[in-house]
Amino acid sequence: RKEVEQDPGPFNVPEGATVAFNCTYSNSASQSFFWYRQDCRKEPKLLMSVYSSGNEDGRFTAQLNRASQYISLLIRDSKLSDSATYLCVVNVGDDYKLSFGAGTTVTVRA
Amino acid sequence: NAGVTQTPKFRILKIGQSMTLQCTQDMNHNYMYWYRQDPGMGLKLIYYSVGAGITDKGEVPNGYNVSRSTTEDFPLRLELAAPSQTSVYFCASSIIAGTAYEQYFGPGTRLTVT
Numbered sequence: 001r002k003e004v005e006q007d008p009g010p011f012n013v014p015e016g017a018t019v020a021f022n023c024t025y026s027n028s029a030s031q032s033f034f035w036y037r038q039d040c041r042k043e044p045k046l047l048m049s050v051y052s053s054g055n056e057d058g059r060f061t062a063q064l065n066r067a068s069q070y071i072s073l074l075i076r077d078s079k080l081s082d083s084a085t086y087l088c089v090v091n092v093g094d095d096y097k098l099s100f101g102a103g104t105t106v107t108v109r110a
Numbered sequence: 111n112a113g114v115t116q117t118p119k120f121r122i123l124k125i126g127q128s129m130t131l132q133c134t135q136d137m138n139h140n141y142m143y144w145y146r147q148d149p150g151m152g153l154k155l156i157y158y159s160v161g162a163g164i165t166d167k168g169e170v171p172n173g174y175n176v177s178r179s180t181t182e183d184f185p186l187r188l189e190l191a192a193p194s195q196t197s198v199y200f201c202a203s204s205i206i207a208g209t210a211y212e213q214y215f216g217p218g219t220r221l222t223v224t
Contacts, residue, residue, distance in 0.1 A: 043215035
């Protein structure tokens with residue numbers, strides 16, 4: 001089983017729509033969770049960390065469900081500039097290594 | 111402050127050749143990482159380093175070597191290149207502060223082995 005699994009999409013949504021997607025992780029001992037964004041042919045960049053209580057950053061909301069071992073990302077009022085691949089990232093143990101999902105592709109159309 | 115820089119941006123190698131991918135960071139980060147990303151796949155950790163003089167294998171170390179003689183530099187060496195090493199290689203660095211350890215990535219090196 002992969003350490004981090006994501007629905008690859010693509011999620012094709014109109015501007016202004018809300019889009020949400022999940023990822024699941026296999027290691028119940030994981031402590032830290034992140035969403036990274038990767039634009040086409042570019043390097044990944046941190047979008048937001050995911051906290052146990054859930055957190056928002058502008059139009060982005062992240063949730064963590066430890067019991068079911070999944071995290072989610074919701075994007076409200078989608079913009080064209082939100083088109084990207086969103087990587088679910090989880091730490092894999094006591095050290096500072098991270099495990100990356102293969103990504104969920106979101107395309108926002110005008 | 112340039113962040114993480116990688117050279118070269120692109121390279122084509124013949125089977126059996128060797129090369130070194132360069133990575134430099136100017137943020138005084140203690141942790142550095144090398145990943146490879148194949149199409150449709152997540153990033154896979156090749157090697158990482160927690161500080162100068164210390165390196166450790168990641169998930170896919172075979173066919174690669176690294177060194178960390180300074181805090182700033184973390185070169186990745188490919189010996190006897192194989193087609194299976196065709197990939198995009200990303201170097202990253204981070205500073206560890208509690209559970210906050212954002213990784214900063216370089217722009218990547220696109221390597222083709224033919």
